[in-house]
Amino acid sequence: MPEKIPVTVLTGYLGAGKTTLLNRILTEPHGKRYAVIVNEFGEIGIDNDLVVGADEEVFEMNNGCICCTVRGDLIRIMDGLMKRKGKFDAIIVETTGLADPAPVAQTFFVDQDVSDAAKLDAVVTVADAKWLTDRLKDAPEAKNQIAFADVIILNKIDLVSADELEAVEERIRAINPYARIHRAKNCQVPIAEVLNRNAFDLDRIIELAPDFLEEGHHHHHDEDMQSVSVRHPGAVDPDKFMPWISDLTQREGPNILRCKGIVAFPGEPKRFVFQGVHMILDGDLQGTWKDGETRQSRVVFIGRNLDEDAIRAGFLSTAA
Amino acid sequence: MQTELAPSLTDNVAPLDAGAHVTAAAWLGDTVAFALGDGAVVLAKDGATHRVAAHPDGAILAAAGDGERLVTGGDDGRVAVTGRDGSTRELAATGGAWIDALALHQGGGIAWSAGKNVTARDDKGREKTYQAPSSVRGLAFAPKGYRLAMSHYNGATLWFPNLDAKPEPLEWKGSHLDVTWSPDARFLVTSMQENSLHGWRLQPDKGHMRMSGYPAKTRSWSWSHDGHWLATSGADAAIVWPFESKEGPMGKAPRECGARPAKVTRVAFHPKAYALAIGYEDGMILLVRLTDASELLVRRTAPGSGVTALAWDGAGQRLAFGAADGQAGVLRLPG
Numbered sequence: 001m002p003e004k005i006p007v008t009v010l011t012g013y014l015g016a017g018k019t020t021l022l023n024r025i026l027t028e029p030h031g032k033r034y035a036v037i038v039n040e041f042g043e044i045g046i047d048n049d050l051v052v053g054a055d056e057e058v059f060e061m062n063n064g065c066i067c068c069t070v071r072g073d074l075i076r077i078m079d080g081l082m083k084r085k086g087k088f089d090a091i092i093v094e095t096t097g098l099a100d101p102a103p104v105a106q107t108f109f110v111d112q113d114v115s116d117a118a119k120l121d122a123v124v125t126v127a128d129a130k131w132l133t134d135r136l137k138d139a140p141e142a143k144n145q146i147a148f149a150d151v152i153i154l155n156k157i158d159l160v161s162a163d164e165l166e167a168v169e170e171r172i173r174a175i176n177p178y179a180r181i182h183r184a185k186n187c188q189v190p191i192a193e194v195l196n197r198n199a200f201d202l203d204r205i206i207e208l209a210p211d212f213l214e215e216g217h218h219h220h221h222d223e224d225m226q227s228v229s230v231r232h233p234g235a236v237d238p239d240k241f242m243p244w245i246s247d248l249t250q251r252e253g254p255n256i257l258r259c260k261g262i263v264a265f266p267g268e269p270k271r272f273v274f275q276g277v278h279m280i281l282d283g284d285l286q287g288t289w290k291d292g293e294t295r296q297s298r299v300v301f302i303g304r305n306l307d308e309d310a311i312r313a314g315f316l317s318t319a320a
Numbered sequence: 321m322q323t324e325l326a327p328s329l330t331d332n333v334a335p336l337d338a339g340a341h342v343t344a345a346a347w348l349g350d351t352v353a354f355a356l357g358d359g360a361v362v363l364a365k366d367g368a369t370h371r372v373a374a375h376p377d378g379a380i381l382a383a384a385g386d387g388e389r390l391v392t393g394g395d396d397g398r399v400a401v402t403g404r405d406g407s408t409r410e411l412a413a414t415g416g417a418w419i420d421a422l423a424l425h426q427g428g429g430i431a432w433s434a435g436k437n438v439t440a441r442d443d444k445g446r447e448k449t450y451q452a453p454s455s456v457r458g459l460a461f462a463p464k465g466y467r468l469a470m471s472h473y474n475g476a477t478l479w480f481p482n483l484d485a486k487p488e489p490l491e492w493k494g495s496h497l498d499v500t501w502s503p504d505a506r507f508l509v510t511s512m513q514e515n516s517l518h519g520w521r522l523q524p525d526k527g528h529m530r531m532s533g534y535p536a537k538t539r540s541w542s543w544s545h546d547g548h549w550l551a552t553s554g555a556d557a558a559i560v561w562p563f564e565s566k567e568g569p570m571g572k573a574p575r576e577c578g579a580r581p582a583k584v585t586r587v588a589f590h591p592k593a594y595a596l597a598i599g600y601e602d603g604m605i606l607l608v609r610l611t612d613a614s615e616l617l618v619r620r621t622a623p624g625s626g627v628t629a630l631a632w633d634g635a636g637q638r639l640a641f642g643a644a645d646g647q648a649g650v651l652r653l654p655g
Contacts, residue, residue: 052395053417055435057455059473062494062514072473072495073455075513080395080418083341083357084379085644111513112536 004119007091008195009104012126013135013142014097017155021126021187021194022094023047028191035081035088037074039096050088052077056096058103061110067254067278069103070110078114090195091118098141101125101148102257105277108200122197125149125179126187130159132168136175143225146172147257147302149179150199158185175225176302178260202273202286228308230315232297235264238272240318245274245281245299248314253279256303263297264289266320328617329607335649336369338362342642345629346385348404352640353390354629354648355383361390361402364640364650374400374408382422382432387634391430393419399432412439412447423459423468431459431468431481440468440481448481458499458510471499471510476520478508490520492528498539503547507568511538515554517561521568529568531561535583540630542589542596549575549610551587551596556580558587558598560610577608578615588630588639597639599627605641618651 012018026034026048035050057072074093081091093104101123108120125145128135132154135142146152152172157165165183172181182189241263249256259276274283289295299315341357351365359375374380378396385391390402397414399422417434424430428443433456441447454473461468462478470477473495479487495513502509507529509519515537519529538554548564557579561569578584578598586599594610603622606615619627619641629642642648 055455057473059454059495062512072513076420076455076457077418080379080381080420083343083381084395085341085357 005089005091005117006121006196007093007108007118008121008197009101009123010092010094010126011099011101011123011145011148012097012153013128013132013139013145015131016097016126016128017153017187018094018097018126019046020155021124021153021189022092024187025092025191025194030191032090033088035084035091037077037091037093039094039099050084052081054093056099058100067102068106068110068280070107071103074104074107075111075114078111078117082117085117090121098139100141100144102144102278105148106280109277109280109282120200121195122150122199123148124151124153124194126153126155127168127172129154129157129165129168129183133171136171143175144257146175146179147225149176150197151194152176152179152181153187153189153194154181154183155187156185157183175227177227177229178300178302200275200282202275202282202284225302225304226306226308227300227302228306228311229298229300230312232316232319233294234297235266235268235295235320236297236315236318237320238265238268241265241297244314244318248311249276249279249281252303252306255305256301258303259299259301261297261299263299264295329651329654330617330620332654333618333649333651334367335647336362336364338642338646338648339371340646341379341644342629342646342648343380344383345631345640345642345648346383346390347631347633347638347640348385348388348390350633351404352631352633352638352650353385353402353404354640354642355380355390355392356646359394359396361392361408362648363402363404363406364648365404370406372402372406372408374402382419384422384424385631386424386426386428391422391424393422393432395419397434399430412441421456421459423461425461425466426463427466429461429466429481431461433459433470436472438468438470438479440466440479442466442482446482450477450479450481450487452477457495457497460499460501462501463503463505469499469501469508471496476508476510490526492518492520494518497537498541500541500543500550502550502563503543506566507563509541509550511541511552511554513537517552519568521566527570529570531569531574534559540584540586540599542587544589544594544610545591549589549594551577551589551598553584553587556583558584558596558608560596575610577610577613578606580604580606582621586627586630586641588632591632591634591636593636597630597632597641599630599641601626603627603643605630607639619649622647 061068270285273286344355354362361372361374363370375394378394382393397416399412402408414434431440458471475491496510515534516532521527534554540553551560557576560575582600582602588597603625605619625643639651
């Protein structure tokens with residue numbers, strides 16, 4: 001299998017500092033060559049050899065999945081970029097400030113040609129420390145971008161007080177307790193914290209396991225966007241769990257932005273690890289349970305208007 | 321064709337290193353032109369090659385030849401015309417937007433698209449433009465008349481560039497990729513994002529045709545010389561649909577040729593006989609005769625060298641091929 005090209009999706013509301021971060025990535029002395037896909041061609045000063053203009057054409061797949069939207073222009077651009085294979089090492093997709101990250105992410109799972117050639121590395125969201133709280137109130141796009149993120153750059157911290165900074169971070173945590181947050185001025189963060197995150201790799205979800213939620217630590221719930229985490233201190237029955245997770249994501253898919261989980265099956269030496277975007281689930285047996293390790297099962301959902309009690313009861317009813 | 325001569329034709333292949341991903345191959349008389357992912361066009365004749373920098377700063381994304389010239393569209397936003405003598409010139413430039421699709425008219429016209437914008441330039445150089453409802457992925461001129469089919473999201477549109485008539489929409493939900501007319505102009509067929517083909521029976525009733533069951537997208541197809549068959553890629557065999565009757569392939573099973581445990585990536589019908597050249601993702605190329613399913617080996621498997629281009633010369637004596645890793649070659653049929 002040839003190595004798949006990693007793709008970083010860069011989101012953030014208007015004016016948060018996406019282009020600043022992009023240029024920082026591109027000008028670091030990392031020796032890597034990037035293909036950069038931006039939404040408007042000829043956008044202000046992107047210092048890179050290979051810049052591709054995209055038109056953010058989102059369309060539905062005819063696969064009976066109502067929330068399964070993809071970026072048609074990305075499929076087309078990836079097809080073209082593959083003709084230049086070997087001329088670049090990674091791809092960065094910068095979305096517009098008003099974009100929903102889901103269609104971008106889903107493109108890398110739904111389209112076979114794209115997923116054969118490239119893999120989603122992480123969704124990185126740049127947030128403006130001064131204005132994010134306001135945007136979370138009036139812009140659903142901003143909330144989606146926070147909820148979807150694997151990495152959040154909380155930018156422009158020099159423009160807010162320590163208390164304000166704490167408050168905005170609380171707001172972010174209430175929506176998405178799992179993303180890594182980096183406070184920054186002028187998007188000055190170590191590039192290693194942004195690239196090569198492998199956030200969508202199933203074996204990486206195991207690595208993340210230790211901070212994969214200390215359940216119940218975050219009580220500051222957002223009004224309509226929340227995370228639900230459920231833990232069962234033992235194994236679940238695959239004949240009950242698989243239909244449950246499949247049914248839940250099919251039914252609640254439009255509301256579930258991201259999900260992740262690590263569960264134990266009775267007599268199975270490996271963990272079952274899954275992650276998903278809306279209705280699209282990716283799961284596999286990964287990594288053996290260690291001797292003496294507690295074989296427990298955990299699932300996490302980030303979404304809108306999730307029925308926490310129903311999810312909790314549903315998951316616990318799959319206990320083996 | 322005298323297929324009984326040898327089970328393998330590999331000794332009749334003159335290999336050639338084109339140096340970069342082969343986007344397309346086309347014959348310009350006795351010269352074969354390879355359009356490449358590094359922006360060059362390599363012209364080969366009788367073992368000698370000549371490299372032309374058609375798109376010095378880009379990759380060639382689309383190319384079409386008419387026997388005299390190779391027209392290429394690049395990610396540099398340029399449309400270039402390269403002759404068999406190695407001369408090359410810029411025909412048009414978008415200012416950066418990728419040229420996604422290209423089509424040539426047998427009367428000398430050229431059409432290209434960049435995003436939603438389609439330009440048709442007739443043999444006298446008159447350019448007409450049309451903005452499609454969404455990005456255009458495929459272009460094809462009708463076999464007769466100066467009429468262009470454009471495939472896009474939720475269907476295709478038929479346009480007479482030099483007439484005032486309103487373009488005619490053909491609707492079908494979903495993302496349509498490439499488009500082709502049957503040689504008798506009775507059918508228009510598109511390939512779709514959802515691993516299927518869609519067809520419109522243009523005469524008499526605009527009936528829909530759905531051809532599904534492919535495990536992958538169809539990105540290559542070829543009509544038989546008499547227009548009775550449409551061979552397609554996208555499965556572990558070339559899927560060949562019957563178009564002989566007025567109804568087209570509806571209710572009929574397709575033929576499967578060259579079934580192997582590898583996906584077919586390119587197909588090209590012989591210009592005079594019921595023989596189909598089939599290129600696979602693992603680099604193999606077979607020549608299959610439709611009448612008795614006999615197979616001849618043209619190229620062995622080659623890792624990383626999936627077949628990306630196939631082209632017969634006009635007489636059907638030579639088959640040019642190209643691959644994702646820049647390997648290419650020309651088969652000369654014996655006899």
